[in-house]
Amino acid sequence: MIVCVCNNISDREIRQAVDLGLSSMAELRRDLGVATCCGKCHSCAREVLSTHLDATGALRETVLARAEVPVFTN
Numbered sequence: 001m002i003v004c005v006c007n008n009i010s011d012r013e014i015r016q017a018v019d020l021g022l023s024s025m026a027e028l029r030r031d032l033g034v035a036t037c038c039g040k041c042h043s044c045a046r047e048v049l050s051t052h053l054d055a056t057g058a059l060r061e062t063v064l065a066r067a068e069v070p071v072f073t074n
Helices: 011-019 025-032 042-067
Strands: 002-004
Touching (some): 011 042
16 A cells, blocks of 8 residues: 555555664655655554564564574584
8 A cells, every 4th residue: 555645655665674673753754755744644554664664573473583503413
């Protein structure tokens, strides 16, 4: 879905930006132009950002927890 109509930025692009390391609205504004024109998309963009940060954070914790499991070799 298009989140920022002014700059034609979708929720998928915001999630991809998070996957590439962006973690704040300031970074989304700087790199994607989200909420730089009319500003009506700010709350929706913040929600997409927050939700995806939470989801990827949980995934990272799972991956790190698995890395701590000892591996037995013969």
